[in-house]
Each structure stands twice: as structure tokens, then as C-alpha cells.
Amino acid sequence: MDINLARTFLMVAETGSFIEAAVKLNITQSTVSARIKGLEDLLGCSLFHRSKSGADLTAAGEQFRKHALALVRVWQRAQLEVSLVDQHSDHLAVGASQGLWQGFLLKWVARLRATNSDIAVSAFSAASPVLTQRLIEGTLDLAVMYRPIQPPGHVVEHLFDEEFVLVTSGKAPPGKREPGEYVLVDWGPDFQQDHAAAYPELTNPGLRLDLGSVGLDYLLATEASAYFPARIVKPYVTRGRLHQPKRARRFVYPVYMVYPEARDEETYELIIQGLRRAAARLG
Structure with missing residues (x-):
């Protein structure tokens, strides 16, 4: 056609x-x-x-x-792959949920390119259903996401557990309700469901951000509170730029990588091992 x-x-x-x-x-x-x-x-x-x-x-x-x-x-x-054939020995198309790029996958891509510059990389950000569809249709070689539905002919491998914590840029004393505006950052349907059960009074706040980790810029610019992956906000909490209420509810979601069962073992093994090591460093 x-x-x-x-x-x-x-x-x-x-x-x-x-x-x-x-x-x-x-x-x-x-x-x-x-x-x-x-x-x-x-x-x-x-x-x-x-x-x-x-x-x-x-x-x-x-x-x-x-x-x-x-x-x-x-x-x-x-x-794309035909145009790259003269410059690169292989091409990797990798997709992930938006929040997994910052502080994790971008670092992994940098290490991969530093040690294997002959592998061209195309990176995408999308919701899990879109990533799954693209794996099935063959336009993604690898996907990293929360709680995936296993596509036929693919391997689903656990990488690490992602912890979402409440942080605030306000000045509330430890253990008290955080000051400033509460911002609901959309981390996917599982988070929305769990968040609604834990905080029914906060299901319709004045500000909702479907921006993933980019929403952190809002907290750094104004007094507000929101949930973010602990690995992303840890440096800001350590420096005192953000505060983490001790008694706030935490949400934990497993992160998996998904890749084809039928694959070029030599090329994929290098990529997969690197991703496993990157996940191990988070601990």
C-alpha cells in the first residue's frame, strides 16, 4: 500500500x-x-x-x-535505519514512561553512547499502552515502564521498584501539613487510583500537571507540594531546597524493561546488561 x-x-x-x-x-x-x-x-x-x-x-x-x-x-x-547504515552498525529504538528518563534512562543512554558510539539511539516518551503497541508493531526495540501488560513474543524483566514521595518547597515544620498549593502530578492510572484512595480530598486540586518530572520546576519556582520519584528529588531534599514530610504516604511501583524474545543476542545482551547495571546503581 x-x-x-x-x-x-x-x-x-x-x-x-x-x-x-x-x-x-x-x-x-x-x-x-x-x-x-x-x-x-x-x-x-x-x-x-x-x-x-x-x-x-x-x-x-x-x-x-x-x-x-x-x-x-x-x-x-x-x-531512518537505511539512512544510518553507513555511519552506525546498529540502531536502538527505546521508549519509556516520561518520568523514567530523568535521572535514570538518560544517564544510561549517555553511557551506552560513550562505550558504543557505533549504535545509534532513538528515544521516545509515551504512556504504557502506546509503548506496548509499538513493541508489538516492531517500531520499538526496548521499552521501560511501570507494570506493563506482557506483549506476545516479548520478555518482561523487573529492573527496580520506584518510590513516589511527597515533597514540598514550603517551610512547614516537620510532621505538619505542607504549606502552599498542592499540585497533582499525573504519574499514570495506577498512581491516580492509589492517590485518590489515600487523599480523596485532593483528587480535584486547583492545579494538575500531566508533565511528569518537568513539573518539578514548578515546585522550585513557587511554594507548593507534589509527589515525585524519590530518586529525582533526593538531591534537592539533601540540599534543603525541598522538604519531605515524614508521615506522608508513599507509593511504590515496580519498573520493568520489555524486549523481544527473538533478538540479536550479541547486540541485545550488551544493551540489557548495561540497563541492569544502571538500575542497580539506583539502589
Whole structure:
């Protein structure tokens, strides 16, 4: 299938309009219409409900969207790896939950590149369901995440246990309620569920940040309290920049790496062993 058909389908689905899709893709509206018609002919079904107000996905269109994304990503990976072949012996595509990059995976990538500069690395941040889908479709070689659902044909290996602790940039005496604004940082569905059970009065605070560890910048700029991985905030607590209430609830989630069962043992063993050592250093 022409990859442009998938790209055009995704743009129409995103914009909800054949006209806007044509503008964004810098092609004519008739070309967009012809591509969608050709794709529908290939699949044997309608992908969009067309009306004067725009174009909405049919049930078949909703189902095809994930496959179109996979097709485009596989093609992009193929282009990248072909372009790298003259400069690098191998290419590693690794993805992880956002909070795992700071203070852990970026350091691991730096060590990997320092000792194996012939391995090109592409890094991605996404939620666990997206990472799992990309492992299945083959556009990720390795993923690191909290409590994964095991994809078929992949190994799930425990790396370490991540502890989330409450920290505050305010000046409350030890053992008392932290001062300043409470910020709910979104660390995924498991954390949201556990947090709601532990702090029902804080499920709808004035500020919610779906920014992972980047949200720490907010605490460093203003008096506020929030939950963060202990390994990330430890240096700030040690220097007295942040404070950790002693009686606050802690949340612990296991972290796993996921990689294919069928793999190049020589290349993967080097990568996996390095990741195991990086996890061991956290202890």
C-alpha cells in the first residue's frame, strides 16, 4: 500500500476535514479525495462519514487508525535505519514512561553512547499502552515502564521498584501539613487510583500537571507540594531546597524493561546488561 494513503487518512482524521488536510499536506483537495477513495476501495469499506460540516471516522475508520499509525511508523523507522547504515552498525529504538528518563534512562543512554558510539539511539516518551503497541508493531526495540501488560513474543524483566514521595518547597515544620498549593502530578492510572484512595480530598486540586518530572520546576519556582520519584528529588531534599514530610504516604511501583524474545543476542545482551547495571546503581 502507498504510504501516502495512510498519511492522508491520518491527516483527515486529525483535522476532520478534506479541505484542511489538503492545506496541511500541501496538495489539492481532489488528491485527498482520490487517496481516501483509493484506500476505501482497498479495504472494501467506508472510513469517513462525509457531510457539509466535515468528515468523521466510521467504526471501520476508528479501527484502521491504529494500523495506519503503525504503517507510518514502520516506514519512518525503515527510512531512518537505511539512512544510518553507513555511519552506525546498529540502531536502538527505546521508549519509556516520561518520568523514567530523568535521572535514570538518560544517564544510561549517555553511557551506552560513550562505550558504543557505533549504535545509534532513538528515544521516545509515551504512556504504557502506546509503548506496548509499538513493541508489538516492531517500531520499538526496548521499552521501560511501570507494570506493563506482557506483549506476545516479548520478555518482561523487573529492573527496580520506584518510590513516589511527597515533597514540598514550603517551610512547614516537620510532621505538619505542607504549606502552599498542592499540585497533582499525573504519574499514570495506577498512581491516580492509589492517590485518590489515600487523599480523596485532593483528587480535584486547583492545579494538575500531566508533565511528569518537568513539573518539578514548578515546585522550585513557587511554594507548593507534589509527589515525585524519590530518586529525582533526593538531591534537592539533601540540599534543603525541598522538604519531605515524614508521615506522608508513599507509593511504590515496580519498573520493568520489555524486549523481544527473538533478538540479536550479541547486540541485545550488551544493551540489557548495561540497563541492569544502571538500575542497580539506583539502589
